[in-house]
Amino acid sequence: MRTTLVRSFLLLGGFLMLGGCTAVVSDLGDFTDDPSACVMDGDRNSVRDFELELSELSPHLTHYFEASIVNSMGGNLQARLIIEPLEFGTQDIVVESMVPPGNFFLDFYADINGNHAPDMPPTDHTWRRSLCSNGVVNFTHIFEFEPLDTAIAIGPDMSLDLTNIPAELADLRVEVRFIFASEGTGQGRTVGMYRRNPLGIGGPMAIPEVVDDGSTYALMWFVDMNDDVVPNDGDIFCGVLRTSESGIEMDVSVDLTAALSDGTCSLTSLDYHQVL
Numbered sequence: 001m002r003t004t005l006v007r008s009f010l011l012l013g014g015f016l017m018l019g020g021c022t023a024v025v026s027d028l029g030d031f032t033d034d035p036s037a038c039v040m041d042g043d044r045n046s047v048r049d050f051e052l053e054l055s056e057l058s059p060h061l062t063h064y065f066e067a068s069i070v071n072s073m074g075g076n077l078q079a080r081l082i083i084e085p086l087e088f089g090t091q092d093i094v095v096e097s098m099v100p101p102g103n104f105f106l107d108f109y110a111d112i113n114g115n116h117a118p119d120m121p122p123t124d125h126t127w128r129r130s131l132c133s134n135g136v137v138n139f140t141h142i143f144e145f146e147p148l149d150t151a152i153a154i155g156p157d158m159s160l161d162l163t164n165i166p167a168e169l170a171d172l173r174v175e176v177r178f179i180f181a182s183e184g185t186g187q188g189r190t191v192g193m194y195r196r197n198p199l200g201i202g203g204p205m206a207i208p209e210v211v212d213d214g215s216t217y218a219l220m221w222f223v224d225m226n227d228d229v230v231p232n233d234g235d236i237f238c239g240v241l242r243t244s245e246s247g248i249e250m251d252v253s254v255d256l257t258a259a260l261s262d263g264t265c266s267l268t269s270l271d272y273h274q275v276l
Contacts, residue, residue: 078099162199177219197224
């Protein structure tokens with residue numbers, strides 16, 4: 001298993017670093033938090049949006065980037081996001097309804113050697129930060145790293161492979177959301193996000209260890225037609241509904257050319273209710 005997670009939007013220019021969660025880590029969940037970093041006594045009993053505020057990561061613009069929300073008490077994976085490549089050194093990555101009730105930390109890394117796995121620093125740049133009560137992590141690049149423990153997986157991997165990509169879309173950005181759609185606790189929570197630029201790179205967009213056996217998921221994605229990294233009017237929105245099989249990876253393949261005409265890509269947003 002590997003250790004390692006958006007309405008995403010690019011901040012215009014550099015931003016003043018607001019108080020973010022900083023930590024020194026030795027063992028799993030062993031933090032020394034800066035009390036001025038963020039408010040840690042807010043409401044943790046509800047689902048919250050996740051927000052990762054990154055600054056000064058210009059050394060990693062071409063690298064695969066992966067982040068995981070992990071439960072502080074047991075080390076269980078809760079959600080994961082992937083950006084391929086990171087693209088922007090300063091950006092604000094937002095994923096709606098990604099943080100479940102409870103206390104969590106964020107494991108994240110820049111994949112310098114390109115094997116899509118978190119190797120011990122300095123081979124890769126690996127960090128851990130506690131997640132503020134409001135679901136925010138604010139991080140400015142530093143050259144002090146934390147080794148990442150192995151998180152306990154939710155279950156098998158999921159992947160979405162968009163094939164037969166129209167030539168006019170091949171150079172555009174795509175972003176995928178993996179949303180829990182089964183009835184009951186957790187319905188509507190995003191457990192995975194994958195952003196890729198350009199779409200024409202091809203091959204499966206795989207999010208490791210996020211599938212809960214026997215559960216139903218909405219796979220939503222948008223093609224960023226106006227190149228602003230935000231899902232909004234003018235973008236192409238698509239979605240399908242799938243139910244996982246016990247112990248089997250959820251590998252979904254979609255002919256994008258066909259999807260543009262059969263209704264799969266006739267959605268108006270990333271609202272998963274449109275595919276239920």
